[in-house]
Amino acid sequence: MIGMKVSRRDFARAVGATLGASLLAPDLARAGTSPSAKPPAATIRLDSNENPYGPSPKALEAMERSQAVAARYPDALEDKVVAAVAALHGTAKDQVLLGCGSGEILRIAGLAFLGPGRKVVAAEPTFEAVLRHARVMRAEPIKVPLSADHRHDLPRMAAACDGRTGLVYVCNPNNPTGTIVTRDEMATFLERVPKTATVLVDEAYHHFVESPRYASASEWIGKVPNLLVVRTFSKIYGLAGMRLGYGVGRKETIEAMRPHQIWSNANAAVLEAALASLEDPGLVPRYRRAMNETRRWLCSELQKDGRLVIPSEANFVMIDIGSDVEPVIAALRARDILVGRRFPSLPAWLRVSIGTPEETRIFLAGLRAVVPRKETRAA
Numbered sequence: 409m410i411g412m413k414v415s416r417r418d419f420a421r422a423v424g425a426t427l428g429a430s431l432l433a434p435d436l437a438r439a440g441t442s443p444s445a446k447p448p449a450a451t452i453r454l455d456s457n458e459n460p461y462g463p464s465p466k467a468l469e470a471m472e473r474s475q476a477v478a479a480r481y482p483d484a485l486e487d488k489v490v491a492a493v494a495a496l497h498g499t500a501k502d503q504v505l506l507g508c509g510s511g512e513i514l515r516i517a518g519l520a521f522l523g524p525g526r527k528v529v530a531a532e533p534t535f536e537a538v539l540r541h542a543r544v545m546r547a548e549p550i551k552v553p554l555s556a557d558h559r560h561d562l563p564r565m566a567a568a569c570d571g572r573t574g575l576v577y578v579c580n581p582n583n584p585t586g587t588i589v590t591r592d593e594m595a596t597f598l599e600r601v602p603k604t605a606t607v608l609v610d611e612a613y614h615h616f617v618e619s620p621r622y623a624s625a626s627e628w629i630g631k632v633p634n635l636l637v638v639r640t641f642s643k644i645y646g647l648a649g650m651r652l653g654y655g656v657g658r659k660e661t662i663e664a665m666r667p668h669q670i671w672s673n674a675n676a677a678v679l680e681a682a683l684a685s686l687e688d689p690g691l692v693p694r695y696r697r698a699m700n701e702t703r704r705w706l707c708s709e710l711q712k713d714g715r716l717v718i719p720s721e722a723n724f725v726m727i728d729i730g731s732d733v734e735p736v737i738a739a740l741r742a743r744d745i746l747v748g749r750r751f752p753s754l755p756a757w758l759r760v761s762i763g764t765p766e767e768t769r770i771f772l773a774g775l776r777a778v779v780p781r782k783e784t785r786a787a
């Protein structure tokens with residue numbers, strides 16, 4: 409049952425009065441180590457797994473600086489970012505391809521490795537971009553359901569590959585479930601997939617992971633010839649609106665993709681911001697800590713309410729609503745709280761991105777009003 413409409417501001421006031429500052433994830437308040445708190449915007453956007461704190465102060469300064477070079481093609485800057493990314497992954501510069509967001513890299517991978525008669529193997533559910541591009545390219549999608557604990561079923565995905573498989577997509581951590589593939593599982597998988605298929609490991613949410621069993625696939629770039637690792641500046645770096653991502657792989661893999669890239673696909677402002685972000689060693693730990701603490705707080709509150717959540721290693725979490733999630737999404741939207749879309753193979757699960765502590769408290773109060781506790785299944 410959907411509760412009465414209460415405006416977002418009413419929620420904010422009620423929640424603020426009840427909880428006060430004490431429920432701020434305690435470490436978030438520590439001066440100098442935490443991103444600065446901003447008052448929540450009129451609409452609370454917890455639908456696209458962005459960084460609610462925005463770009464780092466150094467990235468903002470860098471973007472201002474870029475005004476001086478706005479009239480020039482950013483070739484030299486592009487070269488600097490490629491060099492910084494190559495240094496980060498221990499590769500040569502010709503093993504890196506920049507994209508207008510990692511979304512462009514996912515599309516280019518489809519253009520380079522798929523086509524009529526080719527197959528793409530991916531989990532269900534996962535981030536859909538590669539499967540959507542595959543449809544346009546008339547490739548055949550092979551969807552392998554996640555395991556019962558909402559994780560990639562890599563043995564089945566490897567078994568689904570054959571000589572016609574052009575691309576295998578592994579999103580680690582997985583969007584929308586936030587679950588990870590462990591280092592050992594990835595090692596076995598990379599051995600099993602035929603070398604004629606490119607394994608695309610999408611690490612959009614890599615920086616949030618804390619599990620010691622996880623490792624970035626980038627350690628295998630020099631060793632596994634058919635591997636492509638994809639990252640983005642849209643998530644922990646807070647640059648989603650600026651559009652920059654990249655792929656790293658063997659030189660031959662990148663050469664196969666490069667002809668499909670738009671020339672000068674990255675603008676000067678985002679290139680400056682990316683450089684400043686990569687040169688700031690405190691950025692990733694600062695935002696990881698802030699968002700992961702808020703996620704832990706949210707999950708513990710949800711569990712107190714008797715709601716099930718999928719254990720997440722990313723800046724979003726899936727919550728079991730117990731019935732179709734669509735009316736809940738609409739009811740939250742009516743309160744100016746945007747949450748993730750409905751995923752057809754997990755129709756009763758709501759994906760919510762982690763916001764600032766205040767935004768997250770407002771979401772929780774909204775959820776409690778829209779889906780009262782008694783309606784949820786026991787944990």
Ligand SMILES: Cc1ncc(COP(=O)(O)O)c(C=O)c1O
Pocket residue numbers: 456457508509510511512535579583610612613639640641642648651652653
């Ligand atoms: C797993 C994953 N990959 C890639 C993207 C695309 O990100 P961008 O194009 O902003 O880099 C997203 C965006 O949400 C995502 O969740």
